[in-house]
Amino acid sequence: MIKKCxxxxxxxxxxxxxxxxxxxxxxxxxxxxxxxxxGVEEALEAGLHExxxxxxxxxxxxxxxxxxxxxxEHQIYGTDKEHYLTGVRSLISxxxxxxTRQIQMKGLGHAILTGRTLIGDEAFAVVLADDLCINxxxxxxxxxMIKLYNQFRCSIVAIQEVPMEETAKYGVIxxxxxxxxxxxxxSMVEKPKPEDAPSNLAIIGRYILTPDIFDxxxxxxxxxxxxxxxxxxxxxxxQQGCVIAYKFKGQRFDCGSVEGYIDATNFCYENLYKTDx
Ligand code: G1P
Numbered sequence: 632m633i634k635k636c637x638x639x640x641x642x643x644x645x646x647x648x649x650x651x652x653x654x655x656x657x658x659x660x661x662x663x664x665x666x667x668x669x670g671v672e673e674a675l676e677a678g679l680h681e682x683x684x685x686x687x688x689x690x691x692x693x694x695x696x697x698x699x700x701x702x703x704e705h706q707i708y709g710t711d712k713e714h715y716l717t718g719v720r721s722l723i724s725x726x727x728x729x730x731t732r733q734i735q736m737k738g739l740g741h742a743i744l745t746g747r748t749l750i751g752d753e754a755f756a757v758v759l760a761d762d763l764c765i766n767x768x769x770x771x772x773x774x775x776m777i778k779l780y781n782q783f784r785c786s787i788v789a790i791q792e793v794p795m796e797e798t799a800k801y802g803v804i805x806x807x808x809x810x811x812x813x814x815x816x817x818s819m820v821e822k823p824k825p826e827d828a829p830s831n832l833a834i835i836g837r838y839i840l841t842p843d844i845f846d847x848x849x850x851x852x853x854x855x856x857x858x859x860x861x862x863x864x865x866x867x868x869x870q871q872g873c874v875i876a877y878k879f880k881g882q883r884f885d886c887g888s889v890e891g892y893i894d895a896t897n898f899c900y901e902n903l904y905k906t907d908x
Pocket of ligand 1: 821
């Protein structure tokens, strides 16, 4: 059974400067809730109570967010403001949070390998918090993937179709379709130019990984951009055994870009915030 969810959160968020100069991009709010809180809620919904975060310099506020803010909470105790904290308080009581720091930014694969000390020898989920995933009609994306893992017992990446001219923003897969929404991966390329892309099926920031991935990452040479890429490690895993790509149900917003962030804000305001009031 998968219990742990890893959040690589050491990146600089350069696409969001100057907002991210002194603040982690994972703490940018979508309406009134930081991005990483949406990710933790999705993990908890999927039954993952052990939250592991790979942080870096300037990321202290993530740890503070999932903790008591004693003075402020004392101040609003018993007032009509207290309900604003209900959501995050229930996450704090239902999850454990552990942190480790990535000292050098050497890519997503390296960040995941840094998390090994928190994960150990068990399958785990990975959430890239700046990919906000919402399914209004049923299970969240991680929950959908956990159900698939229970069937396939191998690493799984979430994918979506993107316009061919956008392949250079993503890891891109190709494979054999084994159900209308499931592929067995044959090939995977990190951020290919459209002319080199094996398809338009792009990996988005949700993964289930089996623990053999750690040794594979440790042996993976730097790839695209001189960084250690999880895509390259997964490609090796697919050659050795099996990796599944899953076309998830729901919406995904690239909140690392200003456009995606605005779309997510409008969507959440209309569909979650307003209806919650
Ligand atoms: C990372 C991965 C890429 C994946 C993307 C999803 O890239 O390297 O394969 O498609 O996340 O958001 P990044 O966006 O961190 O550059």
